[in-house]
Amino acid sequence: MEARIEDKALLPSTMALNLNTIRADFPILSRRLEGERKLVYLDNAATTQKPQVVIDAMNDYYANTNANVHRAVHTLAGEATEGYEASRTGIAAYFGAPRDNLIFTSGTTEAINLVAYGWARANLGKGDVVLTTEMEHHADIVPWQILSKECGIEIRYVPLDRETMTLDMEAFEIAVEDASLVCVVHTSNVLGVRNDVERIIQLAKSRGKGGEGAHVMLDAAQAAPHERIDFPELGCDFLALSAHKMGGPTGIGALFTTTDTMETMKPFISGGDMIETVTLEGSTYQKGPHKFEAGTPRIAEAFGWHAAVQWLDQHNMEDVHAHISSLARWTAKQMRDIPGIRIYGRHDLETTSGVVSFLHEMIHAEDLAHLMDAGGFAVRTGHHCAQPLMEALGVSSTARASFWIYNTMEEAEAFVNHLRGVVERFS
Numbered sequence: 001m002e003a004r005i006e007d008k009a010l011l012p013s014t015m016a017l018n019l020n021t022i023r024a025d026f027p028i029l030s031r032r033l034e035g036e037r038k039l040v041y042l043d044n045a046a047t048t049q050k051p052q053v054v055i056d057a058m059n060d061y062y063a064n065t066n067a068n069v070h071r072a073v074h075t076l077a078g079e080a081t082e083g084y085e086a087s088r089t090g091i092a093a094y095f096g097a098p099r100d101n102l103i104f105t106s107g108t109t110e111a112i113n114l115v116a117y118g119w120a121r122a123n124l125g126k127g128d129v130v131l132t133t134e135m136e137h138h139a140d141i142v143p144w145q146i147l148s149k150e151c152g153i154e155i156r157y158v159p160l161d162r163e164t165m166t167l168d169m170e171a172f173e174i175a176v177e178d179a180s181l182v183c184v185v186h187t188s189n190v191l192g193v194r195n196d197v198e199r200i201i202q203l204a205k206s207r208g209k210g211g212e213g214a215h216v217m218l219d220a221a222q223a224a225p226h227e228r229i230d231f232p233e234l235g236c237d238f239l240a241l242s243a244h245k246m247g248g249p250t251g252i253g254a255l256f257t258t259t260d261t262m263e264t265m266k267p268f269i270s271g272g273d274m275i276e277t278v279t280l281e282g283s284t285y286q287k288g289p290h291k292f293e294a295g296t297p298r299i300a301e302a303f304g305w306h307a308a309v310q311w312l313d314q315h316n317m318e319d320v321h322a323h324i325s326s327l328a329r330w331t332a333k334q335m336r337d338i339p340g341i342r343i344y345g346r347h348d349l350e351t352t353s354g355v356v357s358f359l360h361e362m363i364h365a366e367d368l369a370h371l372m373d374a375g376g377f378a379v380r381t382g383h384h385c386a387q388p389l390m391e392a393l394g395v396s397s398t399a400r401a402s403f404w405i406y407n408t409m410e411e412a413e414a415f416v417n418h419l420r421g422v423v424e425r426f427s
């Protein structure tokens with residue numbers, strides 16, 4: 001039985017976006033693999049493809065403006081500095097934030113490390129609890145493990161509710177009372193689940209640290225490509241994200257934090273550009289985000305990310321989310337009918353993201369991915385940098401198809417049909 005795009009109720013919003021126009025903006029989407037197979041790119045949770053405007057912004061910077069920033073007085077240096085700082089302003093504005101709330105990092109991983117080594121190491125110690133969860137990416141586990149050995153903080157993990165495949169909020173409500181810092185993944189890179197981050201922040205602020213209120217860090221790597229995040233409105237203390245998962249270049253991301261919290265942070269990478277004065281006896285540091293951006297920054301990447309948010313800003317992110325989640329919901333529903341396929345996650349919720357993780361009872365995930373690739377379908381396999389979550393699910397890896405703004409129902413249908421064919425061949 002072939003999959004059919006018949007359940008129109010699942011597709012209300014797919015029509016709100018002009019997918020032909022959107023797809024035309026991404027040159028790679030017209031690529032034929034080995035000159036033949038049409039590419040169906042379903043590895044968007046790992047990294048998204050880039051619209052031409054992002055590629056152009058980076059090329060144009062290197063072709064016409066390339067110079068180091070914050071240093072020389074010559075014309076190119078002035079233009080590069082102006083463009084770099086305009087990128088900070090534009091990207092911060094996309095997230096509803098003042099420009100001084102945005103520290104450029106290499107991505108989500110470095111942003112979370114900056115919270116650990118820049119803020120937690122300076123403000124927490126023995127007796128403090130960092131509350132995180134079993135659903136986290138390794139980027140939100142390993143820094144805490146290293147820091148706990150160094151300064152005695154205790155890490156506690158909120159479990160996954162194995163039945164509902166969502167965070168155990170009852171356990172969270174109890175655990176949050178002891179927490180000084182709450183670190184939670186906004187949207188899972190494995191389960192297609194968006195955590196109730198508004199409630200998590202509200203509970204952490206009202207009940208955390210014995211009622212004093214806990215600091216909150218959200219890992220928004222998978223959320224920023226799916227929904228419009230307003231950092232001040234959200235009310236968390238730290239927001240970590242990566243440009244490359246939202247149409248921007250690799251190698252750049254951000255830590256958003258408030259002015260007050262930034263003042264309590266110490267630099268953890270130091271050297272040129274972050275200082276005010278240096279003598280052989282000691283140094284003084286710049287104020288604001290520059291204090292945390294030592295060395296030559298990712299200048300072309302900032303230009304590229306700025307172009308990406310300007311491109312995204314043309315679209316209503318509610319339509320984008322509805323489109324992506326309806327693709328994932330439809331695909332997961334069809335896949336459940338394929339014999340031997342097991343889906344991990346929730347796709348029946350309004351908040352479902354674009355991720356569908358799955359396994360076949362007989363075919364190894366790695367083999368499945370190769371067989372899908374033979375049909376032009378790019379999917380990811382592995383533990384998705386979430387080994388504790390894999391353990392909670394009772395598996396060592398999964399295959400994962402993940403959708404973004406440019407994917408179509410025809411691609412979802414072709415994916416399901418190719419997967420069904422692969423499974424039939426092996427049965």
Ligand SMILES: Cc1ncc(COP(=O)(O)O)c(C=O)c1O
Binds near residue numbers: 106
């Ligand atoms: C939820 C989540 N957190 C953190 C990261 C790490 O992001 P990066 O590798 O861009 O630092 C990822 C990347 O897959 C992710 O999905």
